[in-house]
Amino acid sequence: MSYRTPAHRAAAVNEVKNALLASRRAVLTTHLNADGDGGGCEAALASWMRSNGAEVWIVNPTSFPNNLRFLIENDDWILPVGTRKARDLCDSADLAVVLDTGEAPRIGRVHEMIRELPTVVIDHHPIGEKAIGGISLRDPSACATGELVFDVIHAAGGPWSRHVADGIYAAILTDTGSFRFDNATVMCHRVAAEVIAMGAEPAWMYERIYGSAPLRRYQLLRYALDSLVHEPDAKISWMVIPKEPYDELGVTAEDLEGIVDIPRSIEGTQVGLLFRDTSKGEVKVSFRSNGDVDVNALARTFDGGGHVKASGAVVPGPMDRAIEAVLERTRQAVADSQNGQGTS
Ligand SMILES: [Mn+2]
Structure with a gap:
């Protein structure tokens, strides 16, 4: 194989590889509302570690997304967080692996469950203030956590299987917006090429993940589009997902x-924003930037975070007040960036 792990992360890759190979009973987890990167990494690592003879289970703080379940080799490997089985596993495991986040609050109640375990973090987010300790492979230059998981398995020399390849491909596909974002680097495409060579099929994967969506998604989108506001002077646009249709349509994250x-x-x-009521009466805000404004820094002022161009935060409700507070700071952040001050 011509692929080479970037030198700056090779030592961390090796350390993580050794920790994963030494584990006999591991619990994998990722952030609240797992996405294709978190779920794809879990799928790849679960199959790979099990092929090395370890017992590996997935315990996420929120339910495993239905549209990503096909990635997991065996559905029984997913243990719902509230169950006795999940608790027993966390008590008897010798390792916890935290994927696609390194922040304690982002893994919700799983943090309490794995508190006593040795921990490995594999993540590509900028490190925050509530970082989880232990052995870590953190590299914000990676397009997805899947790129780092690839490096770990590559360092171990495989074994590769269709499930390992598919999980990594799904992680990279989803975190690069189907290779459209500027994290779709040379490295990202190299890793994608390697896993395609090992059995991942781009057209099939795209169809499984994006090729169909439930009707309720488009019914909800109609309400969201109805709320669309563009402020040309402030250079921001935003939408609100109303609570009633969200609940009535049975929409999921x-x-x-x-x-x-x-x-x-x-x-x-x-900067584009999306506001949504949560079941707890708070408001979830998603930030997307075209690049001039660091929305990771912006979200952090609301105790959230993420990436420079994509981040999120949960702010106190009610909706009207949340919108006003967030828009005010967003307008300021855009104005500062235009004046060359930046937000961080
Ligand atoms: Mn990610």
Whole structure:
């Protein structure tokens, strides 16, 4: 294989590889509302570690997304967080592997469950203030956590299987917006090429993940589009997902994927936002930037975070007040960036 792990992460890759190979009973987890990167990494690592003879289980803080279940080699490997089985596993495991986040609050109640375990973190987000300790492979230059998981398995010399390849491919596909974002680097395409060579099929994967969506997604989108506001002077655009249709249509977080890209993509927009009521009376805000504004820094002022161009936060409700507070700071962040001050 011609692929080479970037030198700056090779030592961390090796350390993580050794820790994973030494584990006999591991629990894998990822952030709240797992996405294709978190879920894909879990799928790949579970199959790979099990092929090395370890017992490996997936315990996520929120339910495993239905549209990603096909990635997991065996459905029984997913243990719902509230179950006795999940608790027993966390008590008897010798390792916890945290994927696609390194922040304690982002793994919700799983953090309490794995607190006593040795921990490995594999993540590509900028490190935050509530970082989980232990052995870590963190590299914000990686397009997806899947790229780092690839490096770990590559360092071990495989074994590769269709499930390992598919999980990594799904992780990279989804975190690069199907190879459209500027994290779709040379490295990203190299890793994609390697896993395609090992059995991942791009057209099939695209169809499984994006090729069909439940009707409720589009019914909800109709309401969201109705709320669309563009502020040309402030260079921001935003939409609100109303609570009633959200609840009535039975929409899930995975149905919302990509909807926030609509306000961001409106001509003349620097920052696009999506607001949604949560069941706890708070408001979830998603930020998307066209690049001039660091929305990771912006979300952090609301105790959230993410990436420079994509981030999120949960702010106190009610909706009207949340919108006003967030828009005010967003307008300021855009204005600062235009004045060359930046937000970080
Ligand atoms: Mn990711």
